[in-house]
Amino acid sequence: MKAWRLTMATGSLEFADVPAPVARPGSVVVRVEAAPVVSYLREYVAGRLPDYDPPPDPFTPGTSAVGVVEEVGAEVYGLRPGQRVVATGHYTSAENVAEPAQALLGITAPPGSGAVLETWRDGTFAEQVVAPVSTVTPLPAALDGIGGAALIGVTRCLVPYGGLLRGRLQAGETVVVNGATGGFGSAGVTVAVAMGARRVVAAGRTRAVLERLSTQNRVVTVALSGDVEADAEALRRAAGAPIDLGLDLVGGAGDPESTLASLAALRRGGRQVLMGSMTAALPIDYTGLMMTGKEVIGNFMYPRSAPGRLLELVAAGLLDLDGIPTEHFPLAALREAMDRAAHSGAPLVAVGG
Structure with a gap:
């Protein structure tokens, strides 16, 4: 498959042929329809965000995606191939400890959670991505016929939704x-x-x-x-x-x-x-x-239940994603998408398809 590969040590970002991913226990492979490009990605790729702790080199950046489940791994019970889903970037480990590890997959991890990115190092700027099941949410039936580019606004809404829930x-x-x-x-x-x-x-x-x-x-x-x-x-x-x-x-x-x-x-x-x-x-x-x-x-990010609850607001007609202006680029045009996303007042920029 095709994927963008970033080597932070040299600042090299290349669109390359890489082996297709294989689902492992507790994960699914998602074929990406659309993946959002954060406004700071150009600065991140250039190494100008020193507070960020990226995955080990080389890796595929990218946080979230709308797509279709291609394959399920062992210990996956509720997801199935062919199911349309949202894969979100915020991961929190399921351990019953006071401060479970967390990370923004494909981007960074806070102090003490770097090992998460060694396990889940690759993000969504690829034709397919392996995603831990705790970050994957099926689309409600009412949304299943809507394209990924039209639904990608959900990923931008998740962050403020988490803040409003916390408040x-x-x-x-x-x-x-x-x-x-x-x-x-x-x-x-x-x-x-x-x-x-x-x-x-x-x-x-x-x-x-x-x-x-x-x-x-x-x-x-x-x-x-x-x-x-x-x-x-x-x-x-x-x-x-x-x-x-x-x-x-x-x-x-x-x-x-x-x-x-x-x-x-x-x-x-x-x-x-x-x-x-x-x-x-x-x-x-x-x-x-x-x-x-x-x-x-x-508050940092959102609870694990937030993507499903937010999607239900969209399905019920309460959250109008037309209020989130979006521009879509082909996956191969990530560099152009990064430049567009960096502009002040730019719409939500996504790549894929």
């Missing part, structure tokens, strides 16, 4: 999404609407994206100025009601102002979930946090 979003609550003009942030706006938020305040700095988000039902937008007090007041005013939950997905910010504005705008007892990639320290007002009873919650 305990309830139907009827009011939400602020900070970083709403980024890829994951804009998806978070759409997901919060699907989960029944009374109102979603999309906060960001790219006005063209804010204008697009404002066309969704129950969504209002705020263009942030960088002034914490003024932005907090603008968020409260736009919400029109006490703000229950803040989902922070700001990407690569060098200052904490927008995060602090979102936190300040919350009602007493409100919850702020941090899932972005801010590079600056976050100064917290200790007394203010204590007196207001607000929660600040760090």
Whole structure:
């Protein structure tokens, strides 16, 4: 089969002929229809993300995919060949220990979990991928006839969905999404609407994206100025009601102002979930946090049950994937797809087929 092979030590990325994968115990082979290209992939391939711990060289990058099960390994009981599935990148070991190992397959693992990537080193930028069964979710019957390129938006929605679950979003609550003009942030706006938020305040700095988000039902937008007090007041005013939950997905910010504005705008007892990639320290007002009873919650990715639950929202017509603009490239055009994904305000880019 064809697969992209990355050697981090030399920065070499090649489209090569490699042996077709074989299912092993606890895994399935998935034929890839579409695989998302993360916005930072160009920087990752160039070795400019020092905090990332990649798999051993050489390996196939790529996190998630929509595809068809080709083969099942031993100890696989519920999946079958021919079944259409979503294979997601976030893996957590099934061990009954306090802190099970985890990894973002095909990309990186946190400290102490590097061995995961030695076992599951190859990702989804290939015609086929071996995926651990805990990361593979069958499509609901209502979605089975929809092509992979049309469904790939589910993989972008998973990250903010995990944050909204961690923040305990309830139907009827009011939400602020900070970083709403980024890829994951804009998806978070759409997901919060699907989960029944009374109102979603999309906060960001790219006005063209804010204008697009404002066309969704129950969504209002705020263009942030960088002034914490003024932005907090603008968020409260736009919400029109006490703000229950803040989902922070700001990407690569060098200052904490927008995060602090979102936190300040919350009602007493409100919850702020941090899932972005801010590079600056976050100064917290200790007394203010204590007196207001607000929660600040760090969260990485999503629980194992999230893909299935999110797919049911799509099948029920509650989550409209048309709200996640997508562009599809052939697998052989990964380099062009990487360049497109790196552009500010770019749609979700996918390769495959």
